[in-house]
Amino acid sequence: MNFLLSVIVWLPLLGALILLFAPGISDHAAKRVALIWSLVVFAASLPLIPGFGFFDPSRAQLQLIERVPWIGAFGVDYHLAVDGISLWLVLLTTFLTPIVILSTFDSVNTRVRAFEAFMLALQTGMLGVLLAQDLFLFYIFWEFTLVPMYFLIGIWGGSRRIYATVKFFLYTFAASVLMLLAIIALYVLWGANSFSLPDMLNAMRTGQFTLDQNLARWLFLAFFAAFAVKVPLWPFHSWLPDAHTEAPTAGSVILAGVLLKLGGYGFIRFNLQLFPEASRFFAPAIGVLAVIGIIYGAWIAYAQTDIKKLVAYSSVSHLGFVMLGIFALNPIGLHGAILQMVNHGLSTGALFLVVGMIYERRHTRDINAFGGLWKVMPVYTFLSLLIVMSSIGLPALNGFVGEATIMFGAFSSPFLGWEFAAFGLLGVILAAVYLLWMFRRVMMGDVTEATAKLRDITRLELTMLVPLIALIILIGLYPAPFFRAMNESVTALANSIGPTLAAR
Amino acid sequence: MEFTPPQTDFATIGPPLVLVVWATILLLVDLFIGNKRTTAILALVGLAAAAAAAVPFYGQTPRISFAGMAILDDTAIAIDWILVLVTAITILFSIDYLKRQAIEMGEFYPVLLFTTAAMMMMGHGRNLIALFISLEWLSIGLYVLAGFAYPRIRSQEAAMKYLLYGAFAAGFLIYGIALIYGVTGTADLATIADQLRADQALRSSPVLLIGLGLLLIGFGYKISMVPFHMWTPDVYEGSPTPVSGYMSAATKAAGFAALLRVVDIAFPVDVLPVWQIMLAVLAALTMLVGNIAAVAQSNIKRMLAYSSVAHAGFILCALVAINVPGAVQSYLYYILAYALTNLGAFAVVIALEQAGEERFDIADLAGLGWRQPLLGAAMAIFMLSLAGVPPLAGFFAKWLVFQVAYQGGFWWLALIGLLSSVISAFYYLRIIVNMYMREPTEPARSFTTTPLLAGVALAALLVIVQGFLTNPVLNLVGQTVAAGR
Numbered sequence: 001m002n003f004l005l006s007v008i009v010w011l012p013l014l015g016a017l018i019l020l021f022a023p024g025i026s027d028h029a030a031k032r033v034a035l036i037w038s039l040v041v042f043a044a045s046l047p048l049i050p051g052f053g054f055f056d057p058s059r060a061q062l063q064l065i066e067r068v069p070w071i072g073a074f075g076v077d078y079h080l081a082v083d084g085i086s087l088w089l090v091l092l093t094t095f096l097t098p099i100v101i102l103s104t105f106d107s108v109n110t111r112v113r114a115f116e117a118f119m120l121a122l123q124t125g126m127l128g129v130l131l132a133q134d135l136f137l138f139y140i141f142w143e144f145t146l147v148p149m150y151f152l153i154g155i156w157g158g159s160r161r162i163y164a165t166v167k168f169f170l171y172t173f174a175a176s177v178l179m180l181l182a183i184i185a186l187y188v189l190w191g192a193n194s195f196s197l198p199d200m201l202n203a204m205r206t207g208q209f210t211l212d213q214n215l216a217r218w219l220f221l222a223f224f225a226a227f228a229v230k231v232p233l234w235p236f237h238s239w240l241p242d243a244h245t246e247a248p249t250a251g252s253v254i255l256a257g258v259l260l261k262l263g264g265y266g267f268i269r270f271n272l273q274l275f276p277e278a279s280r281f282f283a284p285a286i287g288v289l290a291v292i293g294i295i296y297g298a299w300i301a302y303a304q305t306d307i308k309k310l311v312a313y314s315s316v317s318h319l320g321f322v323m324l325g326i327f328a329l330n331p332i333g334l335h336g337a338i339l340q341m342v343n344h345g346l347s348t349g350a351l352f353l354v355v356g357m358i359y360e361r362r363h364t365r366d367i368n369a370f371g372g373l374w375k376v377m378p379v380y381t382f383l384s385l386l387i388v389m390s391s392i393g394l395p396a397l398n399g400f401v402g403e404a405t406i407m408f409g410a411f412s413s414p415f416l417g418w419e420f421a422a423f424g425l426l427g428v429i430l431a432a433v434y435l436l437w438m439f440r441r442v443m444m445g446d447v448t449e450a451t452a453k454l455r456d457i458t459r460l461e462l463t464m465l466v467p468l469i470a471l472i473i474l475i476g477l478y479p480a481p482f483f484r485a486m487n488e489s490v491t492a493l494a495n496s497i498g499p500t501l502a503a504r
Numbered sequence: 505m506e507f508t509p510p511q512t513d514f515a516t517i518g519p520p521l522v523l524v525v526w527a528t529i530l531l532l533v534d535l536f537i538g539n540k541r542t543t544a545i546l547a548l549v550g551l552a553a554a555a556a557a558a559v560p561f562y563g564q565t566p567r568i569s570f571a572g573m574a575i576l577d578d579t580a581i582a583i584d585w586i587l588v589l590v591t592a593i594t595i596l597f598s599i600d601y602l603k604r605q606a607i608e609m610g611e612f613y614p615v616l617l618f619t620t621a622a623m624m625m626m627g628h629g630r631n632l633i634a635l636f637i638s639l640e641w642l643s644i645g646l647y648v649l650a651g652f653a654y655p656r657i658r659s660q661e662a663a664m665k666y667l668l669y670g671a672f673a674a675g676f677l678i679y680g681i682a683l684i685y686g687v688t689g690t691a692d693l694a695t696i697a698d699q700l701r702a703d704q705a706l707r708s709s710p711v712l713l714i715g716l717g718l719l720l721i722g723f724g725y726k727i728s729m730v731p732f733h734m735w736t737p738d739v740y741e742g743s744p745t746p747v748s749g750y751m752s753a754a755t756k757a758a759g760f761a762a763l764l765r766v767v768d769i770a771f772p773v774d775v776l777p778v779w780q781i782m783l784a785v786l787a788a789l790t791m792l793v794g795n796i797a798a799v800a801q802s803n804i805k806r807m808l809a810y811s812s813v814a815h816a817g818f819i820l821c822a823l824v825a826i827n828v829p830g831a832v833q834s835y836l837y838y839i840l841a842y843a844l845t846n847l848g849a850f851a852v853v854i855a856l857e858q859a860g861e862e863r864f865d866i867a868d869l870a871g872l873g874w875r876q877p878l879l880g881a882a883m884a885i886f887m888l889s890l891a892g893v894p895p896l897a898g899f900f901a902k903w904l905v906f907q908v909a910y911q912g913g914f915w916w917l918a919l920i921g922l923l924s925s926v927i928s929a930f931y932y933l934r935i936i937v938n939m940y941m942r943e944p945t946e947p948a949r950s951f952t953t954t955p956l957l958a959g960v961a962l963a964a965l966l967v968i969v970q971g972f973l974t975n976p977v978l979n980l981v982g983q984t985v986a987a988g989r
Contacts (some may be wrong), residue, residue: 032882071974073830111874136903140894147893162941166933173893173929177922184907184918206591362656 004465016120020286025333027112034116045094060492075193079134086491122148164246175229182222220278230263234293244312249356257349283415294320298430333409372447398475513569518557519725520621526550527617534610539578547613596959622760632691660740667822669735677722683715693769726759740809749850773827790817822905825912829977834904836981848963871944888934897970
C-alpha cells in the first residue's frame with residue numbers, strides 16, 4: 001500500500017469537510033463523529049509502528065515515498081515520505097488528536113461543529129508538515145496550520161483571545177515569509193527546476209549544488225526565523241504565553257503537543273541538512289539562546305499565579321532543552337531532542353488537560369484559589385503528580401530519558417560543551433522548584449470552602465489521561481524501541497553534518 | 505503610387521469585435537425588453553460568444569493585422585478570457601443590486617460590454633495609438649458606470665473625480681506617445697524596439713526616456729500605482745459597488761495588459777533596462793504605501809481600494825523581471841487570482857448592502873460569519889487569499905511573482921513584497937476577527953438573491969481551486985509574448 005501516508009494526511013481534512021457540510025448534525029453527534037474519525041486516523045497510522053512491515057527501522061533513508069508531479073512548470077512535486085526523524089512525531093500527532101477531541105466533550109459547547117472541523121483540518125496541516133519532502137509543499141502545509149489554530153484561539157479562547165490570536169498569526173506569518181524567500185532562493189540558485197529536498201541534498205553532497213558560505217548563513221537565518229518563532233526559542237517566545245493562556249484547553253494541548261514540535265522538526269529536517277556549515281557556525285550561539293530560554297522560562301514560570309501561564313512558560317524552558325539537543329549536532333543529542341519532543345508533547349499536553357479539568361470545575365486558574373485538592377480529588381491529584389513528575393524529569397518517567405540524553409549530547413558535543421549541560425541541569429532543578437511549588441499550593445494544604453465540593457476525576461477525564469500516562473511510563477521504563485526506530489536516520493543525518501567533527 | 509489598403513484580419517480583434525456588435529444590438533433590443541434580467545442574461549450570452557471567438561486561435565501562431573495595430577496571441581486571449589470571467593461575475597452581482605438601488609436601466613449591461621471590449625483591446629493593441637484609443641474608450645465607459653447611481657451625490661463625485669484624474673492620465677500618456685514618436689518616428693511597438701536596437705544614441709536620448717516615463721505615469725494611473733493612486737479610494741467608495749469591484753479587477757487587468765505589451769515589446773530589458781529599476785522602486789512604494797494606508801481604513805470599500813493599490817505593486821514585481829522565463833505566466837496568473845479574489849470581496853459587500861446593511865464600517869461586520877455562514881466563509885477565503893495564505897490562489901500568485909523578481913535579480917523587491925504582505929495580513933485578519941470572533945450586534949437577516957450567491961460561490965470556488973490547478977492555469981494563460989515582438 002503505497003498511499004498510506006496520503007491517507008493519513010488527507011483523512012482528517014475529509015472529516016472536517018464532512019462535519020462542515022453535514023446538515024443538521026447535533027453538537028453531541030459532531031463530537032462523536034470527530035472522535036471516531038480521529039480514532040480511524042490513528043488506526044490508519046498504527047501500521048507505521050516498526051514491526052508492522054511498513055516502516056523499516058534499519059533504513060536511514062526516506063520510506064513509503066509518494067511522489068507525483070504537481071506544478072510541472074516550476075518543478076513542484078506532491079512528495080510525501082517518512083523516516084526515523086518524523087516517525088514518532090507523526091504518531092504523536094495521530095495519538096494526541098483523539099485525546100484532544102475527547103477533551104472537548106466537556107469543555108466546548110458553542111459552535112461545536114466548527115470547532116471539531118478546525119481541529120481535524122489542523123491535523124491535516126500538521127501531518128503534512130511532518131511528511132512533506134518538497135520544500136514548497138512543506139511551506140504550504142506549514143502556513144496552512146496557522147489558519148485553523150487562528151480560528152481555534154480566536155473563537156473559543158479566553159477574554160483576550162483576539163489579541164492573542166492576531167499576535168500568534170502575525171508573529172508566525174512574519175517569520176515564515178522569510179523562510180519562503182529562502183526557499184525561493186534555494187530553488188533559483190540550484191536551477192534544477194525542483195523543490196525536492198532529498199534531491200537538493202543529494203546535489204549538495206555530490207557537489208553539483210554548492211552554496212556560497214555567506215549566503216548559506218543568511219539562508220540558514222531565514223529558516224531559523226520561521227522555526228525559532230515556532231519552537232519558540234528565547235527571545236522569540238513572546239507570542240506563546242498569550243496564545244497558550246487564551247486558547248481553549250484543546251487548543252493549548254495541540255499547540256504544546258504538536259505545533260511547537262514542528263519548529264524543532266524543521267530545524268532538524270531543513271537547517272541541519274541544508275546548511276551543515278552554517279549549523280556548525282551558529283550552534284554555539286543557538287546553544288546560548290537555548291540555555292537562556294531554559295533558565296528564563298523556568299524563572300518566569302515560578303512567578304506566575306495563573307497555572308496555565310505557568311505551564312506555558314515551562315514549555316519555553318523545556319523546549320530550550322530540545323534546542324540544546326538539536327544543536328549539539330551529534331547523534332546522541334539529536335536522539336534526545338527528538339524523544340524529548342515526543343515527551344514534551346505527552347507531558348505538557350497532559351498538564352494542560354489537567355489544568356483544564358480544574359478550570360472546568362472552578363472557572364479560575366489562579367493558584368491561590370486552590371488548595372487541598374488531594375483530599376477531595378485523590379485520584380486526580382495522584383495522576384497530576386505523575387504528570388508533574390514526568391515534566392520535572394523524574395527517573396523512570398519519560399522526561400528523564402529525554403533530558404538525560406540531551407545532556408549527554410550537549411556535554412560531548414564539540415560545539416557546546418559541559419557549560420551548556422551544567423546550565424541545563426540547573427534548568428531541571430528549577431523545573432522541580434516551580435512545578436512542585438505549584439503542586440503544593442494547588443493540591444496540598446487544607447481544604448478550602450471553595451474546593452470542598454469538587455468532584456473527583458470523571459470517567460471521561462480518566463479516559464483522556466490514562467493513555468498519556470501509560471506512554472509516559474512506557475517511555476520512561478523502556479525507551480529502547482523508540483530510539484531504535486530513529487537511530488539509523490538520526491545517525492546518518494548527524495554524520496552528514498559533521499564530516500569535520502573529527503577535525504575540530 | 506498605388507494605395508494598398510492594410511490587410512485586415514478580423515480574427516485579431518475577434519473577441520472585442522463580437523462584444524461591440526453584441527452590445528450595439530443589445531442596446532436596441534433592450535428597448536423592447538421589460539424584464540432587465542433578460543438583458544443581463546443576453547449580455548452573459550454575448551460574453552460567452554466573445555470567449556468562444558478566441559478558442560480556435562488559442563495555441564496557434566500569433567496573428568498580426570490592421571497595419572500592425574492589433575495582435576492575437578495567447579497572452580491576448582488569456583486577457584480576453586480573464587475579462588470575460590470578471591465581467592460575467594460582475595453581471596451576476598449587478599442584477600439585483602441595480603434593482604434595489606432603483607437604478608435598474610438596461611443600458612448598464614451594454615455599457616459594461618462596450619467597456620469590456622475596450623479593455624480587451626488593451627491586450628490586443630500593438631501600437632501606442634491603438635493602446636491610447638483603447639484606454640480612452642474604456643475610460644469613457646467607466647465614467648458612465650461610476651456615475652450610474654447618479655441620484656447619489658457620492659456616485660456623481662466618483663464619476664467626476666475619475667473623469668478629472670483620467671483626463672490627466674490621458675494627457676500624460678498622449679504627451680509621452682508624442683515624445684516617443686518624435687524620437688523614433690513610429691508608434692508601432694515592435695518598430696520602436698527595432699529602432700532602439702539599431703541606434704545606440706537613441707537609447708540614451710533624454711526625450712525618449714521622458715516619453716517612457718510619461719507612458720508609465722499614464723498607465724500608472726489606471727493600475728493605481730503609487731504615487732498616482734490618489735483617486736482610487738474615493739472612486740471605489742463612491743461608485744456603485746459592482747462597478748467598484750469591476751474597476752478593481754477588470755481595469756487593472758486591462759492596464760497591466762497594455763503595460764506588458766509596452767515594456768515587453770517596445771522596450772525589451774536587453775535593449776533598455778533603465779525602466780526596470782524605475783518600476784522596481786515604484787513597485788516597492790506601491791506595496792508599502794498601499795498596505796500601510798489600508799491598515800488605517802475603517803471603511804471596507806476604502807480598505808479594499810487601498811488593498812487593490814497594494815496588489816498593483818505585487819503584480820509589478822513580475823513586470824520588473826519580465827525577461828525571466830515564466831514571468832509572463834506569473835504576471836497573468838496573479839492578475840487572474842487577484843481579479844477573482846477582489847471581485848469576490850466586493851460581492852460580499854454588495855450582499856451586505858442587499859441584506860439591508862448599507863453600511864461599510866468594518867465594525868459592522870461583527871458576527872457576520874455566524875449570521876451569514878456562506879457569505880462569511882467566502883469573505884474569510886477572500887481575505888486569506890489576499891493576505892497570501894496557502895493553499896489559496898493569492899498565495900500561489902505571490903509565490904510566483906516573488907520568485908520571478910528574485911530570479912530577475914530583485915531579491916530586495918521580493919523581500920519588501922513579503923514583508924508588506926505581513927502588514928497586509930494585519931488588516932485582512934481584522935475583517936475575519938470581526939466576522940468570527942466578535943459577537944453579532946444584530947439579528948440574522950435572511951435574503952435570497954440567487955445570482956449574487958452564485959457569483960460569490962463561483963469566485964470562492966475558483967480562488968480555492970486555482971492554487972491546486974496552478975499548472976493547467978499557467979499553461980492556459982499563455983506561453984509568451986515573445987512571438988509578438
